[in-house]
Amino acid sequence: MMSPELFQQLLFYVFATMTVGSAMAVVSVKNTVYAALFLVLCFFNTAVLWMLIEAEFLAITLVLVYVGAVMVLFLFVVMMLDIKKPKAAILKQSYTKAALLIVGAMLVELMMLFGYKLQDQLPQDELIRMPAGYSNVAEVGEELFIHYVYPFEIAAVILLVAIVAAISLTLRKRPENKTIDASKQININPAERMRVVSMKAEKGNGEKS
Amino acid sequence: MIWDQIWVIVWTLIKIIAIVLPLILAVAYATYFERKVIGFMHARMGPNRVGPWGLLQPFADVFKLLTKEIIFPSNANKFLFLIAPVITLATAFAAWAVVPFSDGLVLADINAGLVYILAMTSLGVYGVIIAGWASNSKYALLGALRSAAQIVSYEIAMGFALVGVLIAAGSLNLTEIVEGQAGGLHHWYFIPLFPLFVIYFISGVAETNRAPFDVAEGESEIVAGFHVEYAGSAFAVFFLAEYANMIIISALAAIMFLGGWYSPIPGDSIFAQPSVFWFLAKACVFMFFYFWFRASFPRYRYDQIMRLGWKVFIPITIVWIMVVAVMRVYHIGPWF
Numbered sequence: 001m002m003s004p005e006l007f008q009q010l011l012f013y014v015f016a017t018m019t020v021g022s023a024m025a026v027v028s029v030k031n032t033v034y035a036a037l038f039l040v041l042c043f044f045n046t047a048v049l050w051m052l053i054e055a056e057f058l059a060i061t062l063v064l065v066y067v068g069a070v071m072v073l074f075l076f077v078v079m080m081l082d083i084k085k086p087k088a089a090i091l092k093q094s095y096t097k098a099a100l101l102i103v104g105a106m107l108v109e110l111m112m113l114f115g116y117k118l119q120d121q122l123p124q125d126e127l128i129r130m131p132a133g134y135s136n137v138a139e140v141g142e143e144l145f146i147h148y149v150y151p152f153e154i155a156a157v158i159l160l161v162a163i164v165a166a167i168s169l170t171l172r173k174r175p176e177n178k179t180i181d182a183s184k185q186i187n188i189n190p191a192e193r194m195r196v197v198s199m200k201a202e203k204g205n206g207e208k209s
Numbered sequence: 210m211i212w213d214q215i216w217v218i219v220w221t222l223i224k225i226i227a228i229v230l231p232l233i234l235a236v237a238y239a240t241y242f243e244r245k246v247i248g249f250m251h252a253r254m255g256p257n258r259v260g261p262w263g264l265l266q267p268f269a270d271v272f273k274l275l276t277k278e279i280i281f282p283s284n285a286n287k288f289l290f291l292i293a294p295v296i297t298l299a300t301a302f303a304a305w306a307v308v309p310f311s312d313g314l315v316l317a318d319i320n321a322g323l324v325y326i327l328a329m330t331s332l333g334v335y336g337v338i339i340a341g342w343a344s345n346s347k348y349a350l351l352g353a354l355r356s357a358a359q360i361v362s363y364e365i366a367m368g369f370a371l372v373g374v375l376i377a378a379g380s381l382n383l384t385e386i387v388e389g390q391a392g393g394l395h396h397w398y399f400i401p402l403f404p405l406f407v408i409y410f411i412s413g414v415a416e417t418n419r420a421p422f423d424v425a426e427g428e429s430e431i432v433a434g435f436h437v438e439y440a441g442s443a444f445a446v447f448f449l450a451e452y453a454n455m456i457i458i459s460a461l462a463a464i465m466f467l468g469g470w471y472s473p474i475p476g477d478s479i480f481a482q483p484s485v486f487w488f489l490a491k492a493c494v495f496m497f498f499y500f501w502f503r504a505s506f507p508r509y510r511y512d513q514i515m516r517l518g519w520k521v522f523i524p525i526t527i528v529w530i531m532v533v534a535v536m537r538v539y540h541i542g543p544w545f
């Protein structure tokens with residue numbers, strides 16, 4: 001006999017294993033395109049995990065934004081790189097030790113957070129169950145636009161400023177660039193460019209051409 | 210208990226097959242329809258040799274493609290080369306899960322249906338990118354890059370057009386969006402959302418890489434773009450996915466702007482009843498638009514595609530979202 005709860009737990013463990021596995025593959029595979037694709041797989045499995053806790057709007061938005069847009073641009077860049085087989089010597093360089101140190105510190109921090117601070121707030125055995133008719137879309141919308149409207153709007157404005165700043169910092173016109181402004185091309189007036197000359201028909205002197 | 214669950218899974222699989230099989234058949238006859246439409250627009254006959262009026266031509270093409278050999282380019286990444294068409298097809302079919310064909314006739318009636326569709330159509334670009342990279346060919350890589358840039362750009366305009374629909378309907382559920390348009394032709398959303406309607410469909414044409422936005426294939430410039438190295442059934446899968454995507458864009462245009470399964474005819478006659486046939490008829494009109502565009506317009510230049518998406522469509526959609534929000538707040542017309 002398999003109860004729905006057990007089935008859901010089984011699904012959780014399958015997708016959680018795939019999430020962790022693909023996340024480890026991102027940093028361990030040699031081919032950068034494979035690494036980017038494993039990151040896509042990792043995001044996708046995370047979305048499924050969110051779906052299991054009935055956050056379907058957040059799950060689909062994760063797929064839409066991170067998988068559908070951000071990772072496409074990542075892959076775009078990675079594909080243009082000239083991939084060389086990394087040598088074993090690169091992996092033994094000094095910054096590997098620094099990276100391991102940072103990873104260790106973060107691991108300890110996370111364990112402390114979940115082990116001590118959030119111990120009382122985590123559900124012990126039962127799954128989080130929402131009543132029937134619960135809409136994750138409506139819930140997220142109310143939280144964002146009613147309860148947290150000012151932080152949300154301020155974050156949006158900061159992002160907008162960051163976009164404008166990033167574009168204005170990197171946008172430069174090269175003098176040798178021969179790009180023509182497309183709106184100028186479309187909005188041309190034929191009368192300014194072309195002169196219609198009316199002239200008499202030329203008369204031949206009877207010779208066959 | 211356990212049998213109930215098994216039955217639910219089997220019943221869902223039956224429903225999936227009931228959607229996918231007619232879809233594949235629809236794709237086969239969409240190619241026939243396309244060749245006939247373009248043929249008549251060019252004042253020629255179109256396919257007319259296989260079967261009566263050429264009706265068996267799609268099957269002849271399918272069997273030809275399935276019996277051909279799949280050729281792997283030298284130094285191609287075999288695994289990614291084979292998985293790319295599968296990804297394209299899977300996302301194209303997965304989007305159909307939330308499409309309501311008629312009242313209650315839907316596989317998964319989920320609340321975030323509109324976002325799900327947008328997510329699935331945007332995932333299709335992975336098949337294109339992976340195919341272009343794994344082919345180990347310059348033309349394929351160029352086609353993949355063009356396609357990625359184009360799909361990411363037009364997704365934004367398309368998403369904003371859908372935001373307008375979301376404001377008008379007050380729901381992301383596709384069934385509720387259609388039900389919000391009940392009450393005859395003048396209640397349909399294409400009237401208050403007309404600019405978004407036009408932008409949605411044009412962005413849809415660009416998202417599916419169809420003419421006049423087919424620079425990802427661009428046979429006169431980069432041979433056939435991302436699928437230049439594909440042959441036989443692998444190519445057939447790409448072809449199937451492209452047409453399935455076209456049909457879903459058409460179906461969504463019918464659902465969101467033309468009242469889905471509701472009839473345009475007022476009164477009590479049999480034609481005034483809401484039915485799945487109205488939905489299919491409306492979707493067919495948009496399919497015809499696709500072929501009409503292909504026969505009428507020359508291919509856009511690449512920089513002008515980008516200009517159209519970023520500098521024309523996105524500002525128009527943002528302005529019209531404001532207009533729709535104001536109309537919604539003041540309950541203007543029969544729509545809100």
